[in-house]
Amino acid sequence: xxxxxxxxxxxxxxKRQSVAFxxxxxxxxxxxxxxQQILGQGPKLLIQFQNNGVVDDSQLxxxxxxxxxxxxxxxxxxxxPAKLEDSAVYLCASSLAGTYSYNEQFFGPGxxxxxx
Amino acid sequence: xxxxxxxxGPFNVPEGATVAFNCTYSNSxxxxxFWYRQDCRKEPKLLMSVYSSGNEDGRFTAQLxxxxxxxxxxxxxxxxxxxATYLCVVILGGQNFVFGPGxxxxxxP
Numbered sequence: 001x002x003x004x005x006x007x008x009x010x011x012x013x014x015k016r017q018s019v020a021f022x023x024x025x026x027x028x029x030x031x032x033x034x035x036q037q038i039l040g041q042g043p044k045l046l047i048q049f050q051n052n053g054v055v056d057d058s059q060l061x062x063x064x065x066x067x068x069x070x071x072x073x074x075x076x077x078x079x080x081p082a083k084l085e086d087s088a089v090y091l092c093a094s095s096l097a098g099t100y101s102y103n104e105q106f107f108g109p110g111x112x113x114x115x116x
Numbered sequence: 117x118x119x120x121x122x123x124x125g126p127f128n129v130p131e132g133a134t135v136a137f138n139c140t141y142s143n144s145x146x147x148x149x150f151w152y153r154q155d156c157r158k159e160p161k162l163l164m165s166v167y168s169s170g171n172e173d174g175r176f177t178a179q180l181x182x183x184x185x186x187x188x189x190x191x192x193x194x195x196x197x198x199x200a201t202y203l204c205v206v207i208l209g210g211q212n213f214v215f216g217p218g219x220x221x222x223x224x225p
Contacts, residue, residue, distance in 0.1 A: 043215045044215070105162070
């Protein structure tokens with residue numbers, strides 16, 4: 001079974017530039033998550049989708065971050081404009097459906113973003 | 117107080133040693149608890165769920181203490197391959213996923 005796919009794997013940009021990350025979840029997984037993991041810290045949930053609807057985006061810095069999952073499958077996360085403190089690994093994860101119950105999250109390899 | 121806190125580590129132990137990590141959480145309404153493992157520069161992977169009665173999976177034992185709001189992970193007979201960062205995950209209401217900062221373990225030959 002194919003895992004969660006993410007691209008690009010690495011991205012280096014200058015501050016104030018824009019960047020977009022792409023995620024393709026495991027087939028059949030209705031729930032998709034984007035996490036930000038800063039070096040030395042645990043992943044921090046940015047946004048959670050159930051199909052193409054947003055379940056939780058309380059920790060998404062909406063002034064610069066946006067995410068969409070238009071057809072309930074692939075998702076994109078965008079940062080515009082980027083700041084130095086956005087340097088981190090952006091992890092996408094997916095799980096079977098279940099807003100009120102927990103199913104194992106499967107993570108992609110992540111995109112390592114460096115903002116100069 | 118942070119929502120989820122873990123032993124800062126790193127833990128450096130010899131092969132064959134027993135090592136235990138603790139994780140405390142601040143919200144008493146937290147419902148589900150898990151341990152994830154993250155190898156260096158890799159993605160997190162589920163290690164085991166944590167049940168109220170405690171559960172064991174081979175050399176790994178997880179315990180939950182709701183009264184004191186902490187969970188623990190015990191690794192017996194440590195192997196070199198156990199070297200990783202161990203993340204505890206606390207879930208509130210099925211929607212609020214919070215990862216701890218992780219505890220790094222190095223098993224030395």
